[in-house]
Amino acid sequence: MTVIYPLALVALASASFLPLLPRASAKTPEQVFTEERGRIVSVDMLNARGELLAQGSGVALGADQIITTCDVAIRGESARVLWAGKVFKATPAPLQAHLNLCRLRAAGMHAPSLALGGAEKLRVGQPVNAIGLPHARLGGRLKGSSREEGRKGQDRICPMCDESKPTGLQEEHRRGPILSEGTVAAMRPYAGSRYMRISAPLLPGFSGGGLFDEQGRLIGILSPQRVEGESLAFVLPSDWLGSLTEMEAPGSMDQGSTDPGHGLAWLNQTLALEKKSEWRRLLKLSRQEIRREPSNAAAWFNVGIASCNLKQYSQAVNAYREAIRHHAGYADAWHKLGAAYAHLKDYDNARQAYEDALRMDPDNGEAWYGLGNTYHNLKKYAHTIHAYQHALQIDPENSRAWYKLGVTYDELKLHGEAVEAYRKTVELQPENADAWYNLGVDYAILDERDRIREIYQTLRKLDSFRAERYFNTYILP
Numbered sequence: 055m056t057v058i059y060p061l062a063l064v065a066l067a068s069a070s071f072l073p074l075l076p077r078a079s080a081k082t083p084e085q086v087f088t089e090e091r092g093r094i095v096s097v098d099m100l101n102a103r104g105e106l107l108a109q110g111s112g113v114a115l116g117a118d119q120i121i122t123t124c125d126v127a128i129r130g131e132s133a134r135v136l137w138a139g140k141v142f143k144a145t146p147a148p149l150q151a152h153l154n155l156c157r158l159r160a161a162g163m164h165a166p167s168l169a170l171g172g173a174e175k176l177r178v179g180q181p182v183n184a185i186g187l188p189h190a191r192l193g194g195r196l197k198g199s200s201r202e203e204g205r206k207g208q209d210r211i212c213p214m215c216d217e218s219k220p221t222g223l224q225e226e227h228r229r230g231p232i233l234s235e236g237t238v239a240a241m242r243p244y245a246g247s248r249y250m251r252i253s254a255p256l257l258p259g260f261s262g263g264g265l266f267d268e269q270g271r272l273i274g275i276l277s278p279q280r281v282e283g284e285s286l287a288f289v290l291p292s293d294w295l296g297s298l299t300e301m302e303a304p305g306s307m308d309q310g311s312t313d314p315g316h317g318l319a320w321l322n323q324t325l326a327l328e329k330k331s332e333w334r335r336l337l338k339l340s341r342q343e344i345r346r347e348p349s350n351a352a353a354w355f356n357v358g359i360a361s362c363n364l365k366q367y368s369q370a371v372n373a374y375r376e377a378i379r380h381h382a383g384y385a386d387a388w389h390k391l392g393a394a395y396a397h398l399k400d401y402d403n404a405r406q407a408y409e410d411a412l413r414m415d416p417d418n419g420e421a422w423y424g425l426g427n428t429y430h431n432l433k434k435y436a437h438t439i440h441a442y443q444h445a446l447q448i449d450p451e452n453s454r455a456w457y458k459l460g461v462t463y464d465e466l467k468l469h470g471e472a473v474e475a476y477r478k479t480v481e482l483q484p485e486n487a488d489a490w491y492n493l494g495v496d497y498a499i500l501d502e503r504d505r506i507r508e509i510y511q512t513l514r515k516l517d518s519f520r521a522e523r524y525f526n527t528y529i530l531p
Contacts, residue, residue, distance in 0.1 A: 080268035086183045087233040089270050093168055094231040094263055095137040096187050097122050097144070097158070099130025109229070111186040111263035112158065113275060116167035120144065120158040121295060122262030123277050127156035135160050136229075153245065153294055154277055154318060171271030173248040173291035176238055177418055178386075184234040184254040184276055184287070186263025229259070236287070240325050242352040243381055247293035249318070250274060251325045256287045265289050282326040288318075324356050333360040351381035358390055362397070370394040385414035389421045396428055404428045419448035423455050430462060438462050453482040457489050469496045487517040491524060498528040 081089075097120070099108040110126030112135060120135060127133065128151075133144040135158065142160035236254025243249075252265065256278040265274040274289035320343060327336040340356035347353070358373035374391035378384055392407035408425035412418060426441030442459040445452055460475030476493035479486055494509030506528055513521035 080181075081270055083181075083183050083233060083235045086266050086268070086270045087185060087231075090168075090183075090264065090266050090272075091185055091231045091233075092138070093165075093272070094185050094187060095120055095135045096229050097126055097262055098134050098136075099126065100132045100134065102131050104132070109187075109189050109259050110261045111231075111259060111276070113262070113264040113272065114163070114165035114168070115295070116165055118160050118163045118165075120160055120163075121275060122156055122158060123275060123290070124151050124154050124156045125277065126262045127158070133158055135163070137163060137165065152317060153290060155275060155290055155294060169269075169271045170292050170295065171267050171269070171273040172293050173241070173250065173273060174293070175415070175417070176241065176248065176250070176267075176273065177415065178238050178240060179420075180238045181268055182236055182238055182252055182254065182273070183266045183268075184236065184252065184256060184260065184263060185231050185266065186234070186256065186260030186276055187229040187231050188257040189229075189259040231263075232257070234260075240328060241386065242321055242325070242355065243384060244318075244321060244352065245294060247291040249291065249321055250289040251329070252287045252289055254287055256285075279322050281322045282330060284326065284329075286322070286326055286329070288322060288325070321352065324352075328356070328359060331363070333363045336360045337364070349380045351377045351384055351387070354380065355384070355387055355390070358387070358394065362390070362394055365397075367394050367397040371398070383414060385411050385418070388414065389418060389424070392421070392424055392428070396424065396431075399431075401428050401431045405432065417448055419445045419452065422448065423452065423458075426455065426458060430458065435462055435466055451482055453479050453486070456482065457486065460489070460492060464492065464496065469499050472496050473500070485516060487513065487520055490516060491520050494524055494528065 093114050095112045095114050097110045097112045098106055099110070101107050108126065108129040110122055110129075112120040112122035112126075114137060115121055127146055133146060135142050135144045137160070140163075142163045144158040144160045147157035147159065234254040234256060236252045238250055239253045240251045241248040250265075256263075256276060260276050261278055263276040264272050265276055267273050272292050274291050277288045277290050279286055279288055320339075324336060324339060327333075327339065336356055337360035340353045340360065343350055343353040344357070354373050354377035358370045358377065361367070361370035361373055371391065371394045374387050374394060377387040378391065381387070388407050388411035392404045392411060395401070395404035395407055405425065405428045408421050408428060411421045412425065415421070422441050422445035426438050426445060429435075429438040429441055439459065439462055442455045442462070445455040446459070449455075456475050456479040460472045460479060463469070463472035463475060473493060473496045476489050476496065479489040480493065483489065490509060490512050494506060494513070497505040497509060510521060510525055510529060513524055
C-alpha cells in the first residue's frame with residue numbers, strides 16, 4: 055500500500071480542480087468617484103408652469119440618452135437635466151414602470167459612452183460605489199458600512215435618510231454629485247438579472263443615480279425605497295438597460311402589476327424582512343408567492359433562507375433544490391444548499407453542492423470556505439488545504455479560514471505551517487483565545503520557550519482558565 059506523508063498531502067493540494075479566474079485590479083472609491091462623477095446628471099421635474107416639483111439623479115448613457123428611475127420621472131409634466139454646467143430640456147421615452155427604469159432624451163447633449171458591468175458575477179459583501187446628487191439643500195460625502203449588520207447602521211449619518219421632504223426646494227441647479235460607499239447586502243434573480251439591496255446610505259435625490267463596481271463600470275441604477283418603516287437602498291441592474299424597450303415581464307412575477315404583493319414591491323418587502331431577521335414573516339410571504347407562482351426561484355430561495363435561520367435544515371434543502379429546479383444557474387442557491395446539507399452532516403451532498411456553486415462562481419470566497427469545512431469533516435485534508443487557500447486568496451482577512459487552516463496543519467503535524475496560520479489569525483482577531491492557545495501548543499512542540507511565556511501572558515488576559523491549563527501543561531516542568 056502506498057503511504058502518503060503530510061508534505062505530499064500539501065503538494066496534492068496545489069493541484070487545482072477548480073481554478074480561480076484572474077481578478078481585475080480594483081480602483082479606490084475615490085478613483086471611481088473622480089472618474090465617474092461626470093456621468094451623473096441632475097434631473098428636475100417641473101409642472102405645467104415650469105416650476106420645480108421634484109429633484110432626482112440620472113446617468114448619462116452616451117450621446118443624448120439619460121436613464122433615471124420612474125419614481126423620479128413620473129413626478130412632473132416635463133423634465134430638464136443639468137450636465138457639464140449646461141441645462142437641457144429632456145423628453146421622456148415610454149415608461150417601463152415594471153422595471154422602474156425610465157429613459158430621457160436631452161436634445162443637444164453629447165455625453166460620452168460609458169462602460170457597463172453586469173450583476174451576474176456580483177456577490178454579497180462585494181464593495182460598491184453609489185454616486186448621486188442630493189437635494190439642493192443637502193451635501194457632503196457619505197461612507198457606508200462594509201460590515202452592515204454588525205455596525206447596525208452607525209454610518210447612516212445623513213439627516214434625511216428617512217425620506218422627509220426637504221422644505222422649500224429652490225430653483226437651484228448647482229447640485230454636486232457625492233459618493234456613498236457600501237457593499238452588496240443581498241441579491242435575488244429577477245427579469246434575467248439580479249436585483250440588489252446595498253448597504254450604502256442614500257440621500258434624498260439619489261434616486262436614478264449610478265452604482266459602480268471597483269473597476270468603475272456601471273452595474274446598476276439607484277432606487278431607494280421606504281419599506282417596513284426603513285429607508286433601504288435597492289439597485290436596478292444595468293443588465294436591464296440593453297433591452298429595456300423589448301423587456302417583457304417574467305412568468306414568475308407580474309412586473310406590470312402595481313399590487314404590492316407582486317413584482318419589485320414584493321422583492322423589496324422580502325429583502326427588508328431578511329434584513330430585519332423576521333424569518334417567520336419572510337417564510338409566510340414567500341410561501342404565499344409560491345402558491346401564486348410555483349416557479350418563482352426567488353421565493354423558494356427565501357424559504358430556504360428563512361428555514362435555515364429557523365434551524366429547519368431539511369426544509370431548507372428542499373427549498374433550495376426547488377429554487378435550482380426553476381433556475382439551474384442560481385449559484386447562490388447552490389452555495390446555500392451546500393451549507394444546509396452541511397448542517398445536516400450530509401457532507402457528500404454538501405461537497406457536490408459547493409463544487410457546483412464554485413463552477414458557476416469561482417471567486418466566491420465563502421463557498422470555498424464552506425467547501426474547506428466540508429472536506430475537513432470528510433478528513434480529506436489535501437482538498438481541505440486547497441479550499442482554504444482559495445478562500446484566503448480571495449479574502450486574505452478571513453480569520454476563520456486562517457484558523458481552520460491552522461487546525462488542519464496541526465492534524466497533519468505540520469506545526470511550522472500551523473504557527474503561521476495561527477499568527478495571521480490572532481493578527482486579524484486578537485481576542486481569539488482558541489487561536490492563541492493552539493499557537494502556544496505549537497510553540498511548545500517546536501520548543502520555542504520564549505514564545506511559550508509570551509503566549510501564557512496573553513492568555514491570562516483573555517481566558518484565565520485556558521491560561522492556567524496552558525501553564526500546568528507546557529510551562530511547569
